[in-house]
Amino acid sequence: MEDINVYVDFSLDMEEGTSLFNVHAKCIIYPKGSDQAINIGQASIYLFNPVKSSYSEVCDDAVSISLDLYHALTNLESLCEIEYMRGLVATAHFINMKEEWRGKGLRQAFVEKMMQQLAILNVELIMLITNDHMEIDFYNRLGFVKLENKTDITLMYKYVVDKQETLYC
Numbered sequence: 255m256e257d258i259n260v261y262v263d264f265s266l267d268m269e270e271g272t273s274l275f276n277v278h279a280k281c282i283i284y285p286k287g288s289d290q291a292i293n294i295g296q297a298s299i300y301l302f303n304p305v306k307s308s309y310s311e312v313c314d315d316a317v318s319i320s321l322d323l324y325h326a327l328t329n330l331e332s333l334c335e336i337e338y339m340r341g342l343v344a345t346a347h348f349i350n351m352k353e354e355w356r357g358k359g360l361r362q363a364f365v366e367k368m369m370q371q372l373a374i375l376n377v378e379l380i381m382l383i384t385n386d387h388m389e390i391d392f393y394n395r396l397g398f399v400k401l402e403n404k405t406d407i408t409l410m411y412k413y414v415v416d417k418q419e420t421l422y423c
Contacts, residue, residue: 272315341378
């Protein structure tokens, strides 16, 4: 495949009446020799700051957005002690690539670029929500671990911090 530069364009909105931020991420490429941007994928991510926000209030707020988001956030406390987290928590609600761009390695580049850039924003933990069991292997290769839970959704997580930092989770 020809050389393609992959970029992530983020937009951030405060979810009205909550302490959750809704992040829209677009995967944009510039084919070699072109300055024309092509949008080839998107993701929806919710962020919250466990230092500034009450965990129970964030979980209550999540119900009004999505039951899957609520289940992901309520399962977070089985993963770590939330009150000791210093960074943000990101919950990826969906990550999609346009059909004609699938199978070209661009999805992996998109997810890796998002993780790098979310780490710059001080995201400590990324949780993924998926109902597609075929995606588990893909995310495992990227270092995500399946979180056992009592819902119909599959939850996966990955810490996104410098290896020299001490984790309290």
